[in-house]
Amino acid sequence: MGFKYKRIMLKISGEALAGDKGSGIDPTILGEICDKIKEAWKEGTEIGIVVGGGNFWRGRSSQGMDRTTADHMGMLATVINSLALQDALEFRGVPTRVQTAIDMPRIAESYIRRRAIRHLEKKRVVIFACGTGNPYFSTDTAAVLRAAEIEAEVILLAKNVDAVYDSDPKINRNAVSYDKISYMEVLQRQLGVMDTTATSLCMDNDIPLHVFSIKTPENIIKVLNGEKIGTFVAREV
Numbered sequence: 001m002g003f004k005y006k007r008i009m010l011k012i013s014g015e016a017l018a019g020d021k022g023s024g025i026d027p028t029i030l031g032e033i034c035d036k037i038k039e040a041w042k043e044g045t046e047i048g049i050v051v052g053g054g055n056f057w058r059g060r061s062s063q064g065m066d067r068t069t070a071d072h073m074g075m076l077a078t079v080i081n082s083l084a085l086q087d088a089l090e091f092r093g094v095p096t097r098v099q100t101a102i103d104m105p106r107i108a109e110s111y112i113r114r115r116a117i118r119h120l121e122k123k124r125v126v127i128f129a130c131g132t133g134n135p136y137f138s139t140d141t142a143a144v145l146r147a148a149e150i151e152a153e154v155i156l157l158a159k160n161v162d163a164v165y166d167s168d169p170k171i172n173r174n175a176v177s178y179d180k181i182s183y184m185e186v187l188q189r190q191l192g193v194m195d196t197t198a199t200s201l202c203m204d205n206d207i208p209l210h211v212f213s214i215k216t217p218e219n220i221i222k223v224l225n226g227e228k229i230g231t232f233v234a235r236e237v
Contacts, residue, residue, distance in 0.1 A: 003224035007046040007120060009147035009155045010037070011140065014052035014081055016160055016214040023055050025084050034088040036220040037125065041094050045224065046120040048150050049127045050143035051085060053077025071135035075102060078139060082129035083107070095124040101133030101142070113149050120150060140198035148205045155207055156223055157194070158214035164193050164231035179228065180237040193233060202233075209233040 012033065019026035041047055056077035057070075082098045089096045097119050098108035109115065111128065119126045131142040140157075147155050161169065163177035166189070183203035186193050193199060193211060202209055212219045212230030222229050 003043055003045055004226045005153045007152050009048045009152040011143035012051045012158045014054035018055035030088050032217045036217040038092045038094050047125045051081040052139045068135040075130040079129045082127045097124050098127045101130035138195050140194040144198045144201040155209045157211045162213035164211050178231045180232040182237050206235050
């Protein structure tokens, strides 16, 4: 069949893994997502993954707690999700490695760029945990940073929302979605695609971004097939 991209970075929100439960991990949802990742892997796509931790912990909503402590707790939440993804993928016969930005050698490999690229070349899925390893930076920023480092062709931003909107569709029922939009427009209009650090990093490194809903895991394959779903974001559109 052949997909549009050879090497991708897939960013999965932690909340997506919780499904309707709202927190924790829904094994059915996890399995459905991993089935589609396997389908892409079987077609030869080299896949890096960054997963958030919002289904266990949201650092920015921890009132009264030291920000650095809260962010470190969030990084540990991403490790839980990363190990769950690894286990589900390997159960399906997909060789997978977890690399962490904070050293925890009894659990996973430490992040080394050259080793990560070598894993990808050997057709292993690489899951990058612990964000950037630094507080005050989101997992969206980590996804862009790792995408730049491994020279991914595109970032697939799999969220619970199906596109980029001109306002919050949960609040405004008349919100209008975009088929495509430039990074500069996203920044100027302060649209909540990613935080401004991640958006600027994408723009500076000229990495295109495809935003779509992971509530339908099949969307991963549709995007790789070049189907027009969600929103395409790039430096120029």
